[in-house]
Amino acid sequence: EAGVAQSPRYKIIEKRQSVAFWCNPISGHATLYWYQQILGQGPKLLIQFQNNGVVDDSQLPKDRFSAERLKGVDSTLKIQPAKLEDSAVYLCASSPWTGGAGETQYFGPGTRLLVL
């Protein structure tokens, strides 16, 4: 079974530029998560989709971050414009069913973003 795929793996941009990350979850997984992980911290949930609907985006900075999951499969996370404090690893994860707290989440390798 193929794992969660993410691209790009690394990205360096200047502040105020835009950037987009792509995620392809495990085939058949209904729930998709985007996390932000700052160095030395645990993952912080940005947005959770179940199929192509948003379940939780309470911690997504909506003035600059946006995400979509078209057709309930792939997802894209965008930052526009980027700030220095957005430097982090952006992790995508998926889980098979409804995304309840007891479900195992399967993570991709992450995209490392550096904002200069």
Added chain:
Amino acid sequence: QKEVEQDPGPLSVPEGAIVSLNCTYSNSAFQYFMWYRQYSRKGPELLMYTYSSGNKEDGRFTAQVDKSSKYISLFIRDSQPSDSATYLCAIGTSGNRKLIWGLGTSLAVNP
């Protein structure tokens, strides 16, 4: 008070040592207790999962939940250099989809 507290370490032990990793939490409603392992430049992967209270063992790994003390532990026996990673605790309830994550403890096992 944070919902989950985890000492970030770093923790350095010799090969073969017994390692104890811990998290404390504040909300007695938490029911799901997980330990994820994260290797450098990789995403986290589920290592141990416990529902409610008690112990769970899998090979060299044992997860313990003490709900009365709001304390969870992960023990690693006969630690190996390949166990060098960051260990994240994650807890949740059935009433809230969102997991609460600890900071992660960085572990180095030295040969």
